[in-house]
Amino acid sequence: xxxxxxxxxxxxxxxxxxxxxxxxxxxxxxxxxxxxxxxxxxxxxxxxxxxxxxxxxxxxxxxxxxxxxxxxxxxxxxxxxxxxxxxxxxxxxxxxxxxxxxxxxxxxxxxxxxxxxxxxxxxxxxxxxxxxxxxxxxxxxxxxxxxxxxxxxxxxxxxxxxxxxxxxxxxxxxxxxxxxxxxxxxxxxxxxxxxxxxxxxxxxxxxxxxxxxxxxxxxxxxxxxxxxxxxxxxxxxxxxxxxxxxxxxxxxxxxxxxxxxxxxxxxxxxxxxxxxxxxxxxxxxxxxxxxxxxxxxxxxxxxxxxxxxxxxxxxxxxxxxxxxxxxxxxxxxxxxxxxxxxxxxxxxxxxxxxxxxxxxxxxxxxxxxxxxxxxxxxxxxxxxxxxxxxxxxxxxxxxxxxxxxxxxxxxxxxxxxxxxxxxxxxxxxxxxxxxxxxxxxxxxxxxxxxxxxxxxxxxxxxxxxxxxxxxxxxxxxxxxxxxxxxxxxxxxxxxxxxxxxxxxxxxxxxxxxxxxxxxxxxxxxxxxxxxxxxxxxxxxxxxxxxxxxxxxxxxxxxxxxxxxxxxxxxxxxxxxxxxxxxxxxxx
Ligand code: ATP
Ligand code: MG
Numbered sequence: 001x002x003x004x005x006x007x008x009x010x011x012x013x014x015x016x017x018x019x020x021x022x023x024x025x026x027x028x029x030x031x032x033x034x035x036x037x038x039x040x041x042x043x044x045x046x047x048x049x050x051x052x053x054x055x056x057x058x059x060x061x062x063x064x065x066x067x068x069x070x071x072x073x074x075x076x077x078x079x080x081x082x083x084x085x086x087x088x089x090x091x092x093x094x095x096x097x098x099x100x101x102x103x104x105x106x107x108x109x110x111x112x113x114x115x116x117x118x119x120x121x122x123x124x125x126x127x128x129x130x131x132x133x134x135x136x137x138x139x140x141x142x143x144x145x146x147x148x149x150x151x152x153x154x155x156x157x158x159x160x161x162x163x164x165x166x167x168x169x170x171x172x173x174x175x176x177x178x179x180x181x182x183x184x185x186x187x188x189x190x191x192x193x194x195x196x197x198x199x200x201x202x203x204x205x206x207x208x209x210x211x212x213x214x215x216x217x218x219x220x221x222x223x224x225x226x227x228x229x230x231x232x233x234x235x236x237x238x239x240x241x242x243x244x245x246x247x248x249x250x251x252x253x254x255x256x257x258x259x260x261x262x263x264x265x266x267x268x269x270x271x272x273x274x275x276x277x278x279x280x281x282x283x284x285x286x287x288x289x290x291x292x293x294x295x296x297x298x299x300x301x302x303x304x305x306x307x308x309x310x311x312x313x314x315x316x317x318x319x320x321x322x323x324x325x326x327x328x329x330x331x332x333x334x335x336x337x338x339x340x341x342x343x344x345x346x347x348x349x350x351x352x353x354x355x356x357x358x359x360x361x362x363x364x365x366x367x368x369x370x371x372x373x374x375x376x377x378x379x380x381x382x383x384x385x386x387x388x389x390x391x392x393x394x395x396x397x398x399x400x401x402x403x404x405x406x407x408x409x410x411x412x413x414x415x416x417x418x419x420x421x422x423x424x425x426x427x428x429x430x431x432x433x434x435x436x437x438x439x440x441x442x443x444x445x446x447x448x449x450x451x452x453x454x455x456x457x458x459x460x461x462x463x464x465x466x467x468x469x470x471x472x473x474x475x476x477x478x479x480x481x482x483x484x485x486x487x488x489x490x491x492x493x494x495x496x497x498x499x500x501x502x503x504x505x506x507x508x509x510x511x512x513x514x515x516x517x518x519x520x521x522x523x524x525x526x527x528x529x530x531x532x533x534x535x536x537x538x539x540x541x542x543x544x545x546x547x548x549x550x551x552x553x554x555x556x557x558x559x560x561x562x563x564x565x566x567x568x569x570x571x572x573x574x575x576x577x578x579x580x581x582x583x584x585x586x587x
Contacts, residue, residue, distance in 0.1 A: 002511045003490060005524040005537075009046050012537050022218045024472035025150035027481050031540045033468070040147025040155035047541065048468065050489040052158065055190065055467050056137050058486060059160045062186045066178040068133035068162050073115050075139050079105035081114035085440045089298045090326040096141045108141035113437045113459055116163040120455070121443040127167040130445065130455070131175055135162030137464060149218065151469045152425065158465040163433075164458040167447060172456045176432060179460045180210070183428050187212055190467055191484030193474055194427060197223045198232040200322045209236075209431035213424030214470040221424050222318070224406055228416025233426075235322035237406045238367075238413045245372030247390045259383040262346030264289060264311040267385060271376060275387060287311030288369065288377035288389075290348045292332035292361070295324055303327070304336060306353045308365035308377075308397065313404040320403040342380065349378035349386060350395035364401035365391075425470045426463070433457040475564075481542030482564050484587075490522035491584045493543035493563075497531040497550035506573065507549040510558070513577045519584050539563065545583060547576070 010032040019036070020026040028034045033048030044052055060070065076098070082088040088095070088107070096108040109115070116134055124132070140159045147155050164175035180196075187194045192214045199211040211233055213221055222234040256275060261267040264284050271282040289311040295303045305324075307315055321329050337343055342358040353363035369375075371392030379386040389395060409418045438444070438455040447453045463470075468487075475482045485491060492514060496507035504525065511523040522543055524534050531550065538546045548559040557570040560579070571579050 002515050003046075003520075003522045005522065006526045008522075012540055020150065022149040022152065022473065023476050024152060024218075024469040027472055027476055027540070027542075028150060028469065031481055031542065034151060036150075038155075040144060040153070042151050042154060042156075047489045051468050051483070051487055052465060054487045054489075055464055056158075056160075058189045059137065059186055059462055059464060062182045062189075063133075063135050063160065063162060065185075066133065066182045068135045068182075070136060071119070071134050072136050073109070073112050073138060075109050075141065077107050077109045077112075077115065079107060081118055081441065082107060085114055085437060087114070092298045092326060092328060094142045094144065096143055109138070110140055110142045111159075111459075111461070112136070112138070112161055113163065113433065113457075114441065117437045117441045117443050117457070120165055121441060124165075125445055127445050127447045127453075130165055130167050131171055132165045133162055133175060133179075134165075135160060135460075148220070149469065151465050152218075152473075153220070154465065157463065160462040160464050162460045164460070165438075165443075165455050166457075167445060167453060167455065169456060172432065172458060176208070176430065176458050179430050179458065183212055183430060183460070183462070186462065187214075187427060189486055190471060191475065191487070192427065192467075192470060195223060195225070195231055195424065197424075198236045199429060199431070200233065200235045209429065211426050212428035212430075214427050214474060215422065216425050216470065216473045217423055218473055219423040219425040221426050222406075222421055223424055224410075224412075224419040224421050226412035226414075226417040226419050228412065228414070230412040230414050230416045230419075234316065234406050234421065235319050237319075237402070237419075239402060239404070239406075240411055240413050240415075241367045242370050242373075244370050244392070245374075247372040247374065247393055250374055250390050250393075251388050253386050253389045253394050255379045255381075255384050255386045257383060258385040261383075261385065267311075267376070271387075282376070284312035285310050286376055288350075288365075288375035289313075290350070290353060290363075290378060291315050292336070292343070292348070293320070294330045294332050294336060295327040296330050297327045302330070304332060304340070304359075304361045306348070306359075306361045306363045307401060307403050308350070308353075308363065308369060309404040310366060310368055313366070313407075315403050316405040319405070320401070323401055323403060344378065344380050344382050347378040347380060347382055347384060349380050350389065350397065351378075351380045351386070354396070355398055363397045364399050364403075365397040366404045367400045367402065368404075369397065369400070425466070425473065427467060427470055428460070428462045430460045431458065433459050476542070479536070480540035483542045483544055485544045485584065486587075488520075488543050489541070490520040490543045492519055492545045492547050492580060493522045493524065493538045493541060494547045494549065495524045495531075495534045495538055497534060497548060499527075500553075503549055503553055506553055510547075510549065510573070510576060514580060517577055517581050519580055545580065547580070 013030045016026040017029045034042045098106045137160045166172040194214050199209045225231045261270045291307045342352040352358040369391050373391045375389045376387050435454045443455045444452045511521050514521050546561040560571050561568040
């Protein structure tokens with residue numbers, strides 16, 4: 001079927017939408033792929049829905065190829081299973097909870113581990129039934145704290161989620177590998193420039209986990225890579241822990257006046273001015289900065305937390321958030337200060353921090369704060385710091401936390417060289433759930449010896465609607481979108497220009513022949529629309545091959561333009577179908 005611009009439900013826009021700040025959002029709205037319905041909630045217009053379905057097809061084919069079977073769950077789900085795994089509460093404000101007319105609790109599914117686990121429990125009981133992988137392509141609902149960038153982070157979005165069920169860990173590894181390979185094929189076919197990185201498992205629980213990130217400056221995720229092949233989401237980077245340092249020679253800690261030094265810079269200047277070191281000047285890394293936050297737990301309780309990091313590093317919000325999940329990080333307010341009078345704002349130190357100390361506030365430090373390291377830090381009195389405070393001798397934190405920022409040049413945890421940071425968009429996530437859900441929901445099967453064993457699971461997600469936006473982030477220019485062929489809404493954007501009936505007749509014939517040859521055609525058959533407008537639209541819409549039938553027709557030629565390379569050439573009308581079919585086959 002030929003798509004015709006004259007009747008296609010499409011209005012392209014010349015202006016960027018006011019609420020859009022990333023290219024994919026601007027272009028998808030301007031090119032008539034999506035329309036906003038509410039914050040983080042979008043409608044799909046004909047072209048957008050075609051792209052979405054093309055992506056679904058790729059995902060479906062690759063999932064089927066590894067033997068995963070497609071099912072489809074409701075989006076509207078009962079509370080009980082989520083209660084059994086504690087996620088009714090743990091999901092916090094991100095969960096859309098709804099009531100039915102009888103007052104019963106329901107939710108709009110943010111992810112479906114519980115439902116899949118229960119379904120398999122319902123029907124399967126033997127090791128002979130396994131391995132099993134099930135998947136669905138479903139609309140998910142999450143009341144994201146910051147819906148962003150159109151469909152890149154929506155509150156309603158389409159996800160492919162699959163789940164594997166195995167009787168042993170070895171069998172699980174095969175299911176995991178199969179998914180990993182399927183994901184590589186999916187993201188290759190989507191034409192994305194991506195990396196596979198080690199990841200945190202987040203609210204899902206479980207241990208091993210990897211993410212597929214589309215490389216993009218506008219991505220919300222930061223990842224690191226080393227020359228030796230280490231790659232991880234910054235959230236998952238483990239700081240190499242230094243060896244303990246001997247401290248027999250370190251003088252006793254001494255409190256010094258450091259007036260007007262509430263920041264690390266002012267403190268370092270003051271130290272160098274008043275307490276110079278003999279070996280080298282003081283630096284920010286010699287200081288221990290104590291940052292206060294509040295953790296809001298899913299049950300609503302608020303817990304203050306103190307984090308000690310070397311003064312040359314900031315606390316990375318995302319790293320911290322990943323560590324304390326499902327709790328949410330909130331600011332430590334003036335009221336919180338008022339409630340903890342032992343805290344001297346700007347001069348907070350280990351003297352009062354810690355569960356056993358005066359403030360009672362849990363105190364976690366950066367893994368670099370090992371026994372014997374000596375620090376300049378707050379003396380818990382206004383305008384005073386303590387020097388030569390030795391970890392393990394003068395203070396003992398309640399534990400460590402991976403919250404300090406990771407910087408370019410930091411050593412990779414596996415010794416594979418200096419890290420380099422870059423940004424990406426999380427497109428897919430594969431992880432080992434282990435027995436968290438099967439245990440909570442009682443999914444057991446009989447093994448070869450007739451013994452009941454708990455099934456081990458994996459969970460695997462692809463952001464299908466997010467992929468639409470990520471592909472555009474990866475592939476666009478000033479003029480518009482540039483689709484990879486397999487996801488494009490058409491193979492050829494055929495433009496008829498001018499007023500001449502002969503041109504429209506020839507274009508019409510060509511459209512029909514291409515269609516008959518299996519080429520997907522978007523035909524700009526509009527009369528009375530200027531060539532300039534038609535060309536602009538064709539570049540905005542982003543179909544990979546643009547064919548212009550116009551003036552050249554008198555000489556028996558048409559123009560074929562590659563939207564991706566910008567290259568144009570003339571092709572004889574007689575040879576056009578064969579050429580274009582070949583071109584589309586080539587990708
Ligand atoms: P993120 O860290 O980006 O919030 P997540 O870790 O919450 O993602 P998963 O729960 O693993 O994501 O979901 C699987 C996939 O679904 C993700 O890899 C991503 O591609 C997609 N996804 C998650 N949240 C959204 C959203 N709000 N909008 C669009 N796609 C999403
Ligand atoms: Mg999320």
